[in-house]
Amino acid sequence: MSGPLSGVKIVEFAGIGPGPFCGMLFADMGADVVRIDRKGARGGSKFDISSRGKRSVAFDLKNPAAVDAVLKLLDGADALIEGFRPGVMERLGLGPDVVLKRNAKLVYGRMTGWGQTGTLAHAAGHDLNYISITGAVGSMGRQGEKPPIPLNLVGDFGGGALYLAMGVCAALVEAGRSGKGQVIDVAMSDGAASLMTMFYGFRASGMWSDKRYDNMLDGGAHFYDTYETSDGKYVGIGSIEPQFYALLREKAGLTDPEFDHQHDKSKWPSLKAKLAAVIKTKTRDEWDAIMLGTDICYAPILTLDEAPKHPHNVARETFLTIDGVVQQAPAPRFSRTVSKVGGPAPEIGADNDAALKDWGFDAAAVEALKANGAI
DSSP, X not given: OXXXXXXXXXXXXXXXXXXXXXXXXXXXXXXXXXXXXXXXXXXXXXTOGGGTTOEEEEEOTTSHHHHHHHHHHHHTOSEEEEOOOTTHHHHTTOOHHHXXXXXXXXXXXXXXXXXXXXXXXXXXXXXXXXXXXXXXXXGSSOTTSOOOXXXXXXXXXIIIIIHHHHXXXXXXXXXXXXXXXXXXXXXXXXXXXXXXXXXXXXXXXXXXXXXXXXXXXXXXXXXXXXXXXXXXXXXXXXXXXXXXXXXXXXXXTOOOGGGGOTTOGGGXXXXXXXXXXXXTTSOHHHHXXXXXXXXXXXXXXXXXXXXXXXXXXXXXXXXXXXXXXXXXXXXXXXXXXXXXXXXXXXXXXXTHHHHHHXXXXXXXXXXXXXXXXXX
């Protein structure tokens, strides 16, 4: 394995969405990620991109021998990540009080929507719910319309998976100094609130209105919005700084004196209508030829099929094709310890023998687990 986490051993308890994505980040960076799957479950599809680079061991966690085996795995692990509701791991006999007594240096990463404590801690939820109480959803969308349902980037993947990844890496660094592990309580609602830091600062300073579509960065401003082109496609323009705005005016031919009043909010609706009319006169490709690569802060708005073919993404190899499936390359990029995709998603239980033996189980122990029905 290569990557900055090469040599780090992580146990991931199987879940959906942000948990597997976090595990994928670790695997891409070279960690040995062993996923604990449920015996009898199905999986291993090549389309399950977030499972790439991992190994799967399938346990019947209702079997005490399986729980004992998982505890032995955790004895040799650097970190654990799980995304169950509060109390589930404890009921399995795998809670932090038990595990950290055996492996005091273990980093125990817990990720839930609402967190381990709080009035909603035990309630069900999804991304939309977690980001709704942070002010994020309420700050998006157009006036007179209901708030939009954004892709689950803000809660699940931004506020959840990325904060879990950052928390685990930080705790691993600290454990290397202190010799002590700890529990990380990652709530997607906390993470989403943290992602709103700049906007809460704007609100406190009077720079941000609670009205949607009324602010510089929420589509209220004519110079920071999306526009339809003559061929029914869309472009994004973000000409905030005065020199970038001047270039926008030059390239788009915005000679109307009203455009001199860039930051006069009372003129934004009128200026938006005028700019929309101009953008509608050309195709997206024609605007690309005029604006792309300049300091206007312009880009075409691409579909999932178009994005991997864009010249910039091609040049950087931002996307890969593995077994016919287009997927993102590892990110971020390291100059010396280069990350790479370790392999496709594993079949459930495909690594029962190899992973357990690599993690310290002898052949007899593995055979005993099979005979017992634990794996």
